[in-house]
Amino acid sequence: MPQAIVHIVDDDASLADSLGSLFRSVGLQSRTYGSTAAFLEADLPDIPGCLVLDVRLPGVSGLDFQGQLVGLGIRLPVVLMTGHGDIPMSVRGMKAGAVDFLPKPFRDQDMLDAVAAGIARDGQRRAVEGDLNRVKDLFATLSPRERQVMGLVTAGKLNKQVAGDLNLSEITVKIHRGSAMRKMQARSLADLVRMAETLGLRQTA
């Protein structure tokens, strides 16, 4: 991983510092936040990352915060840690998608492994999401008709059939089809079908 960042949210400054040192020792950037609010106000760099979160925080529970993040569209993988945890707590965290749940005290290596897994997961997500966004952006440039035609064409219909379904002449369909191909930067119908698949396009009619 060329660049990655670890976000540490913990009200215990000394622990946060020692975690920061630990990550630095393996070449990982890190930032620390004393509260969930501080984390939410910060700007997140656009590189793979991971959030190390103490479950016991002043105010909000780390588990609740984990849920909030999902609601806010922040998909950063979370490593939970806690001094006083129990099984239901850990299970809840894991069900909510946490990468790991580490009771304190934990071994440095366990934390590093967890964070590495989280960063890897974020890298994966970014790659997939990047592809999706590229396709979405292209799709956004299509006119309504072009989208319709693309949907029907990628459903396997012939130009003639598309024309019938939309009450158009076949010529017009060809034009929209051509525009869609050009705008989507698809070099073949197979390409276009895959993009439609990525977009979840399901236009049977």
Add this chain to the structure above:
Amino acid sequence: MPQAIVHIVDDDASLADSLGSLFRSVGLQSRTYGSTAAFLEADLPDIPGCLVLDVRLPGVSGLDFQGQLVGLGIRLPVVLMTGHGDIPMSVRGMKAGAVDFLPKPFRDQDMLDAVAAGIARDGQRRAVEGDLNRVKDLFATLSPRERQVMGLVTAGKLNKQVAGDLNLSEITVKIHRGSAMRKMQARSLADLVRMAETLGLRQTA
């Protein structure tokens, strides 16, 4: 869910029985096994199901057994339960894909919820796997050449290009292409592309 079955693996017969009653009370079939070996010897019915597994078993640990199941290709969702567990144990179980991890004593409702989630997950998996197997079976009927041609065609190549890549005449490519379409029961190129996607076909050359 029209039909589903819960498999209970526990050496404590009385607990197994009471679990069986619990599941029966909500209309769920169940079978109990006194050991992991007994479970492995049994025939699993071909309906959605869920495995309720005690972590502490004579001989093998439930967690190890969970790993074995994956190796054996048994993808039944697992609900873990234990009388003497700790956080690392629960985290390990959840990481390995368990639906839930319930410390004893647990509330009946928690167990029912977990099992319901497991069965739902298994239903999903079965649906997806069913589609995949259907496509795989069709693909298995293709001759080597037909597969090759299908790969290249679904990669977006023209018949002419496929012919060049494989040192064939374009006519021959068309024939293989037609056979592939027929055998795969694809009614359009779009269909074929999606099947290739399902199969993970990635033939750039």
Add this chain to the structure above:
DNA sequence: TTCCGTCTCATATCTTCGTATGGTGGGCCT
């Protein structure tokens, strides 16, 4: 040996696709 499937190719015909050229009309923004 005969039969069958596979692989190969040719000729021929028809359909479908891609695209260019050219034109009409509507809506929107400046």
Add this chain to the structure above:
DNA sequence: AGGCCCACCATACGAAGATATGAGACGGAA
């Protein structure tokens, strides 16, 4: 009013695809 995008359609031509007919070669199974 002019410019621009969208949507629509026609004619026309060449490329590509689908299919049928016919045919030779190989190898395995009955």
